[in-house]
Amino acid sequence: MRLAIMGAAGRMGRALIRTIHETPNCDVSGAVERAGSPFIGKDAGEVAGVGPLGVAITSDAISLFTHVDGVLDFTTPAASVETAGLAAQARIVHVIGTTGFSPDDEAKIEAAARHATIIKSGNMSLGVNLLAALVEKAAAALDERFDIEIIEMHHKHKVDAPSGTALLLGEAAADGRHIQLADHKITAREGHTGERPLGAIGFAALRGGSVVGDHSVIFAGAGERIELSHRAEDRQIFARGAVAAALWGQGKGPGLFSMRNVLGL
Ligand SMILES: NC(=O)C1=CN([C@@H]2O[C@H](COP(=O)(O)OP(=O)(O)OC[C@H]3O[C@@H](n4cnc5c(N)ncnc54)[C@H](OP(=O)(O)O)[C@@H]3O)[C@@H](O)[C@H]2O)C=CC1
Numbered sequence: 443m444r445l446a447i448m449g450a451a452g453r454m455g456r457a458l459i460r461t462i463h464e465t466p467n468c469d470v471s472g473a474v475e476r477a478g479s480p481f482i483g484k485d486a487g488e489v490a491g492v493g494p495l496g497v498a499i500t501s502d503a504i505s506l507f508t509h510v511d512g513v514l515d516f517t518t519p520a521a522s523v524e525t526a527g528l529a530a531q532a533r534i535v536h537v538i539g540t541t542g543f544s545p546d547d548e549a550k551i552e553a554a555a556r557h558a559t560i561i562k563s564g565n566m567s568l569g570v571n572l573l574a575a576l577v578e579k580a581a582a583a584l585d586e587r588f589d590i591e592i593i594e595m596h597h598k599h600k601v602d603a604p605s606g607t608a609l610l611l612g613e614a615a616a617d618g619r620h621i622q623l624a625d626h627k628i629t630a631r632e633g634h635t636g637e638r639p640l641g642a643i644g645f646a647a648l649r650g651g652s653v654v655g656d657h658s659v660i661f662a663g664a665g666e667r668i669e670l671s672h673r674a675e676d677r678q679i680f681a682r683g684a685v686a687a688a689l690w691g692q693g694k695g696p697g698l699f700s701m702r703n704v705l706g707l
């Protein structure tokens with residue numbers, strides 16, 4: 443499968459190039475950075491530390507998409523929304539790992555998925571998607587006397603909060619309880635907050651150092667507490683999931699899919 447990488451010089455872009463380089467039947471066939479980036483013209487393999495691949499980083503995604511089968515995209519919400527439109531025109535698989543979308547962005551991606559195969563997830567790892575399935579089960583088994591709180595910690599460069607993973611886990615908990623996350627989520631507490639509302643799903647975000655991604659979902663009842671956690675130690679877990687998603691999406695036809703679809707969870 444011929445794959446292009448958006449944001450090729452970013453933390454995830456470099457991890458993706460390394461993973462594709464090691465994956466049979468997959469090629470790094472294009473690499474994109476924004477216009478004006480100091481990485482334009484540099485060899486994508488050299489930037490990722492795997493040696494020269496003969497693929498120069500470009501800002502011309504439109505021309506590139508006529509020559510690839512799929513694009514892996516871990517960039518910014520604005521870049522991913524634009525890429526979804528271009529991937530839909532080119533009828534290629536679009537794997538979106540970017541987080542921090544607004545409801546308006548989400549609507550644009552859903553519109554693009556009428557023409558493109560889009561696989562989108564706030565977390566591409568097997569472990570987190572299994573955790574989401576477990577959280578859904580736990581939330582279904584424990585009634586709202588068990589307060590749900592989601593804690594995440596990431597490296598100091600992360601720009602969005604709560605993390606896409608925390609929101610994904612919140613959605614899983616809400617699904618388990620047959621409620622809408624938007625009606626029950628609390629993302630900030632300060633000052634005289636009053637008592638915790640029954641049935642709320644709370645979020646807390648920590649930022650610091652080089653943490654790849656830690657998530658815990660706490661079910662706090664009277665006299666007992668259940669905690670389900672995942673610790674990411676290496677970005678390659680996300681990259682491996684993204685490549686598996688692209689391969690799964692080949693020949694699927696248009697639609698918006700998640701990693702739980704890919705993994706059958
Ligand atoms: N779903 C998952 O499993 C995971 C999701 N993520 C998410 O992926 C995203 C990226 O994370 P990370 O790699 O750490 O971030 P980085 O900032 O390291 O990388 C993003 C890259 O995208 C580039 N970029 C920005 N705009 C464009 C554009 N218009 N066209 C092409 N490239 C562009 C940036 O360039 P420049 O710096 O010049 O702006 C940068 O090189 C985040 O939203 C993060 O939350 C991260 C890990 C796992």
Ligand SMILES: O=C(O)C1=N[C@H](C(=O)O)C[C@H](O)C1
Nearest residue numbers: 541564565600605606607655
């Ligand atoms: O920005 C990151 O680094 C990560 N982002 C994703 C998120 O927002 O959950 C996934 C992972 O936790 C790393």
